[in-house]
Amino acid sequence: MKNIYVHLLELLKKGERLALATIIQTKGSTPQVPGASAVFSEEGRLEGTLGGGLLEFEVEKKTLQSIRENTSRLSDFYLKEDISSEEGAICGGEAKILIDTSPEEHLDSFQELNHSVFQRRPGVLATLVDMMSAEKISLLRQWVEQKEKQEMALKKPFSPFQEEIKKASSEGKPSLLKTRTKRARGKVKESLLFLEPIFPLPQLVIAGAGHIGQALTRLGSFLNFEVTVIDDRPEYANKKMLPEADHILVEEIEKAVQNFQTSADTYLVIVTRGHYGDGEALRQCIASQAAYIGMIGSRRKVKLMRKKFLEKGWATPDQFDRVHAPIGLDIHSQTVEEIAISIAAQLVLVRNKSQEKTRQGD
Numbered sequence: 001m002k003n004i005y006v007h008l009l010e011l012l013k014k015g016e017r018l019a020l021a022t023i024i025q026t027k028g029s030t031p032q033v034p035g036a037s038a039v040f041s042e043e044g045r046l047e048g049t050l051g052g053g054l055l056e057f058e059v060e061k062k063t064l065q066s067i068r069e070n071t072s073r074l075s076d077f078y079l080k081e082d083i084s085s086e087e088g089a090i091c092g093g094e095a096k097i098l099i100d101t102s103p104e105e106h107l108d109s110f111q112e113l114n115h116s117v118f119q120r121r122p123g124v125l126a127t128l129v130d131m132m133s134a135e136k137i138s139l140l141r142q143w144v145e146q147k148e149k150q151e152m153a154l155k156k157p158f159s160p161f162q163e164e165i166k167k168a169s170s171e172g173k174p175s176l177l178k179t180r181t182k183r184a185r186g187k188v189k190e191s192l193l194f195l196e197p198i199f200p201l202p203q204l205v206i207a208g209a210g211h212i213g214q215a216l217t218r219l220g221s222f223l224n225f226e227v228t229v230i231d232d233r234p235e236y237a238n239k240k241m242l243p244e245a246d247h248i249l250v251e252e253i254e255k256a257v258q259n260f261q262t263s264a265d266t267y268l269v270i271v272t273r274g275h276y277g278d279g280e281a282l283r284q285c286i287a288s289q290a291a292y293i294g295m296i297g298s299r300r301k302v303k304l305m306r307k308k309f310l311e312k313g314w315a316t317p318d319q320f321d322r323v324h325a326p327i328g329l330d331i332h333s334q335t336v337e338e339i340a341i342s343i344a345a346q347l348v349l350v351r352n353k354s355q356e357k358t359r360q361g362d
Helices: 004-011 053-069 103-118 156-171 211-222 253-259 274-285 300-311 317-321 336-360
Strands: 018-027 036-041 044-048 074-079 094-100 123-131 138-144 174-183 188-198 204-206 226-231 247-250 268-270 292-295
Touching: 004 018, 004 036, 004 044, 004 103, 018 053, 018 103, 018 188, 036 053, 044 053, 044 247, 053 094, 094 138, 094 156, 094 204, 103 123, 103 138, 123 156, 123 253, 138 156, 156 174, 156 188, 174 336, 204 253, 211 226, 211 336, 226 253, 253 274, 268 274, 268 336, 317 336
Parallel strands: 204 226, 204 268, 226 247, 268 292
Antiparallel strands: 018 036, 018 094, 036 044, 074 094, 123 138, 123 188, 174 188
């Protein structure tokens, strides 16, 4: 899994002094969007990105200073260098960055977040930022798991924001709210509430751990899929051969595909070691609601397999026609790596189209 909080928890176990820097608001053109985060140690950036370039360089300087001073901050960064500057950022935008130098204090929230994501349950990470001075801040965090038809159990500082958290969850994009709370003697306390929806990554299931499966595992991980590889050969299906895989199932491929819990964010790639294995794996998933089913093979092989599937009643014409076979975009692939790239490009194309439809409410 690729969310930054997995890496943060792993790093916190090592006992290092860490800071979590998060973009919580942008204006104009910036190299990253709200929600982008990076983890820093006293030596520099360890995981994640804030967009690179001058912005990340300036944030790193401020973050390392904050670690030394053990002070969490909220800082604004301006990307308005002159275009003639060789090193300056010319995006013309602004970014508000939250620098948390005590992420270990919110360990329970991060652990709950990761447990939910591992169980493929989305939610919202709510962060309340209390302004102590111009830059110095204190933080409270709560992970709020998305639960249908069930009231959210919010801690006291977050309880007034039920509707805002529900809205952030349904819209699926981060938001920053200004809050005002009356205190004793008529004083008003101003805070910021950053709501960050977090969803499980789309699942990429690769049936076959051969050369193409191995190459596609690397690309799938790089492209932010949660990658599961299935093969019945332990000499292929192991962490040494598949270091980027999130899950490795050493099982009979047909049964493993049959038992896999597919959903609308599952992407199935069938690249076993032979036509028979491809066909048996396809039989187990062709009627599923997976977002994508792709199978390797020549046009002749696919044509013969389609005929057999229809004759045997294993699939309807519509079901077979939604299978991407031959798999991948036609880039005249020759090598294993090129085939994997053509498949990865097709996965991204289908994923982006699906996300566009969701945003448009189709």
